[in-house]
Amino acid sequence: MTLKKPDPSTLDLSDVDWQVSTFESGGGGNCIRFGRKGEWILISDSHNPxxxxxxxxxxxxxxxxxxxKDGQFDHLAGLG
Known part of the structure; x- marks a missing residue:
C-alpha cells in the first residue's frame, strides 16, 4: 500500500535533524540538505531553510x- 505524500506545508519541521553534505558546494555552506520526518525523506535548500x-x-x-552512484546524473553537474 502506497501512502499519499503529505503537503510539506502541513509538516511540523521543528524537530527535523537536517544534514548537509561535508563536500564543498561553492562556499557559504549552501547545499542541499536532507532530513527525515517519520517515514518521509525531506530535501530542501540550506540557503532557504x-x-x-x-x-x-x-x-x-x-x-x-x-x-x-552509477553516474546517471553526472552530466547535470558537468562531470560527464
Missing part, C-alpha cells in the same frame, strides 16, 4: 542515490 522541502519515500531516495 524556511522554504518548503520536497517530500520523498525511502525507495525514491534509494533510487536517486543508486542512480547518482
Amino acid at each position: 524556511d522554504g518548503p522541502p520536497l517530500v520523498f519515500t525511502k525507495k525514491e531516495l534509494e533510487a536517486a542515490i543508486l542512480g547518482a
Whole structure:
C-alpha cells in the first residue's frame, strides 16, 4: 500500500535533524540538505531553510542515490 505524500506545508519541521553534505558546494555552506520526518525523506535548500522541502519515500531516495552512484546524473553537474 502506497501512502499519499503529505503537503510539506502541513509538516511540523521543528524537530527535523537536517544534514548537509561535508563536500564543498561553492562556499557559504549552501547545499542541499536532507532530513527525515517519520517515514518521509525531506530535501530542501540550506540557503532557504524556511522554504518548503520536497517530500520523498525511502525507495525514491534509494533510487536517486543508486542512480547518482552509477553516474546517471553526472552530466547535470558537468562531470560527464
